Amino acid sequence: MQPMLTHDAILLRTPRTTEQAFRYCEKVTYEHYENFPVASVFIPRDKRKHVCAIYAFARIADDFADEPGMSPAERIDSLNVWEEQLAECYQGEAIHPVFLALKETIDRFEIPQYLFQNLLHAFRTDVTTHRYETFDDVLEYCKNSANPIGRLILLLLNYRGERFTEPSDALCTALQLTNFWQDVSVDLAKDRVYIPLEDIREFGYSEEALFKHSVTQEFRDIMIYQIERTERIFLEGKPLLDSVGRDLSFELKLTWHGGRRILRKIEKSGYDVLHARPSLSRWDKTGVLFSSLLS
Numbered sequence: 001m002q003p004m005l006t007h008d009a010i011l012l013r014t015p016r017t018t019e020q021a022f023r024y025c026e027k028v029t030y031e032h033y034e035n036f037p038v039a040s041v042f043i044p045r046d047k048r049k050h051v052c053a054i055y056a057f058a059r060i061a062d063d064f065a066d067e068p069g070m071s072p073a074e075r076i077d078s079l080n081v082w083e084e085q086l087a088e089c090y091q092g093e094a095i096h097p098v099f100l101a102l103k104e105t106i107d108r109f110e111i112p113q114y115l116f117q118n119l120l121h122a123f124r125t126d127v128t129t130h131r132y133e134t135f136d137d138v139l140e141y142c143k144n145s146a147n148p149i150g151r152l153i154l155l156l157l158n159y160r161g162e163r164f165t166e167p168s169d170a171l172c173t174a175l176q177l178t179n180f181w182q183d184v185s186v187d188l189a190k191d192r193v194y195i196p197l198e199d200i201r202e203f204g205y206s207e208e209a210l211f212k213h214s215v216t217q218e219f220r221d222i223m224i225y226q227i228e229r230t231e232r233i234f235l236e237g238k239p240l241l242d243s244v245g246r247d248l249s250f251e252l253k254l255t256w257h258g259g260r261r262i263l264r265k266i267e268k269s270g271y272d273v274l275h276a277r278p279s280l281s282r283w284d285k286t287g288v289l290f291s292s293l294l295s
Helices: 006-011 018-030 045-066 072-090 097-109 113-128 135-145 147-156 162-182 184-188 197-202 207-211 217-237 239-243 246-268 282-294
Strands: none
Touching: 018 045, 018 097, 045 072, 045 097, 045 113, 045 147, 072 097, 072 113, 097 147, 113 135, 113 147, 135 147, 135 162, 147 162, 162 184, 162 217, 162 239, 162 246, 197 207, 197 217, 207 217, 217 246, 239 246
């Protein structure tokens, strides 16, 4: 079966210069809305294009896993082709613009291949796994889906070692969990449940009630429990904010305060994430900015 490569199909055999390739990655990056800053003005200018190369790699792979119009088999095939191109990139044979840009990033910053492979493993999991029995299972998913991104950014800015990677993993996991609790209704539409099934049972709730968008006290108690867990993980990641230099510190503060502000929005909604998706308003973003400046 030939994989469907959506909007990138015609680019697969189109040679481009490295400069054009980075511009392509920047276009992919800045056309997608995110709650948290990606390659913002607070990242050193000479590193932004490399952040965009990493983001474009992940964004397109995520589209293969999520965008409508493809069967599960086609999604897996497309991700497999993407991984083949990653391997070719590491062998010096990049053709697709994302990999042309990524090769320069990989070579310049000595990035190991496994970090990108972990991301692809997470995207395959998105196709094959729609329920998680325990919180540890959810954390294992975050280990592949979120934590590699933080480690990649650290490598771009030459922060290496457990002093940086351990709190980075915590921060990235907390952000991924925050996204799960923010997007409960969005994920239900895709038949995905990231709330651990054992918690749903423990609090006397049910999957049936979840899919009926029933906001009961039991559901609120589940969300309170998940948010408290997530807050603790955010605190585990906080030391990273002050252990890095000015080239990354403010970006991380924006991210840390932005993630926690989303949790506050969920609380203020009465934990009703089943009927509306909490998001940051302009006022919220201003608050995040001032909190970051003062911290």
